Amino acid sequence: MTDATTRPLAAIVLAAGKGTRMKSDTHKVLHPIAGRPMLLHLLAAVGELAPERVVVVTGAGREQVEAAVAPLGIATALQADQLGTGHAVRQAEAALAGFAGDVLVLYGDVPLVTAATMRRMLDRLRGGDAPAAVVLGFRPADPGAYGRVIADADGRIDRMVEYKDATEAERAETLCNSGLMAARAEDLWALLARVGNDNAAGEYYLPDIVMLASADGRGSAVIETGADEVAGVNSRGELAAVEAGWQARRRVEAMRDGVTLVAPDTVWFAHDTVLGRDVTVEPNVVFGPGVRVSDGAVIHAFSHLEGATVGEGAEVGPYARLRPGAVMGAHAKVGNFVEMKKAVLGEGAKASHLTYLGDADVGPGVNIGAGTITCNYDGYLKYRTTIGAGAFIGSNSALVAPVSIGAGAIVGAGSVITGDVEADALALARGRQESRPGWAARFRTMMKAKKAAR
Structure with missing residues (x-):
């Protein structure tokens, strides 16, 4: 028996x-x-x-x-x-x-x-x-x-x-x-x-x-x-009530385990969210499935994370979106209105504002200027961008993948980079500035006269 x-x-x-x-x-x-x-x-x-x-x-x-x-x-x-x-x-x-x-x-x-x-x-x-x-x-x-x-x-x-x-x-x-x-x-x-x-x-x-x-x-x-x-679920209302109860218990568990929730009722977890010690989560943050956040990281307000890994001491947001495959190294930072997808941001690297990093490998210590995007999709296929350690990408740059930026290289602001850039080089890809003295004043005078003649 x-x-x-x-x-x-x-x-x-x-x-x-x-x-x-x-x-x-x-x-x-x-x-x-x-x-x-x-x-x-x-x-x-x-x-x-x-x-x-x-x-x-x-x-x-x-x-x-x-x-x-x-x-x-x-x-x-x-x-x-x-x-x-x-x-x-x-x-x-x-x-x-x-x-x-x-x-x-x-x-x-x-x-x-x-x-x-x-x-x-x-x-x-x-x-x-x-x-x-x-x-x-x-x-x-x-x-x-x-x-x-x-x-x-x-x-x-x-x-x-x-x-x-x-x-x-x-x-x-x-x-x-x-x-x-x-x-x-x-x-x-x-x-x-x-x-x-x-x-x-x-x-x-x-x-x-x-x-x-x-x-x-x-x-x-x-x-x-x-x-x-x-608790059983037979209606949308009961579903919402069970969700609310689950979230309330998970918030208590997170705080008990050493996480600071600045406004607990505004933070939403997934079933598998993992948060380390001394993580701070500011108001109105949503964790989708598959998120791991290491010790000491800060998730600023109004950020959305799913399928992402956040390294020790890293900073996310406010108003950042980390999509599946986003990996942030230790002390890396993404700021407001930055989106990452299938991208790795190396240790200490920064993308502080208004940036899209998709299908990219960004080395440690890289600085990504505001308005930079990796152009990873041609309408049919996806391509990767690689940025070497310590590189500086100027604001409003477009990196057209597949492309590689060498370690220590500088990309001038406003550039559209379509070819590889060697290490420690300066890359500029923008139209030459032209100045015509007095043109604006003459233009205004001409247009005022045309308007008065109507």
């Missing part, structure tokens, strides 16, 4: 709902929270438990869900008709054929359940009293129409009842059923096969397995978690 503490694990994730309240062409469980689809948030947490198998139950919009989980190697099962949660779970039975272990039942629109809570459910399932099932309960501020869990002080369940079928006394109970459950595979399938639909909704309810097990003389247990962790 497999030891109870090392039994194999499978997870069933229900994602078959139509999500009509979202009013969206995107499947409900694929709407993002912190830059990642909510379903993938949940699957990442499940992945921390190293499950032997995971099955996502799909329904309406199945193609979108299948495409989202296919790269993860996760199986899917179709619930063609929406006949309740018990019926939905049964659709995964074939995909779990031959599996002997513990099963977690989760919901794709309840995305923020942590691996730690899932472990607590499994630990309780594997407890000495061997409950038939473990239910995850919570106590919302407004219990509303949630199903109720009637249990004793030790979490032993007396009964569970859907709100539609509950008495007034049962509705007065504040412990609610999140829908999440853990059970042994052999118990789950045997009990589900006996679930009927003689209820107000005519559906096959997953929680009914608790009462069926009780009738067999086997108890079930409930453990509790906070309402925030099991």
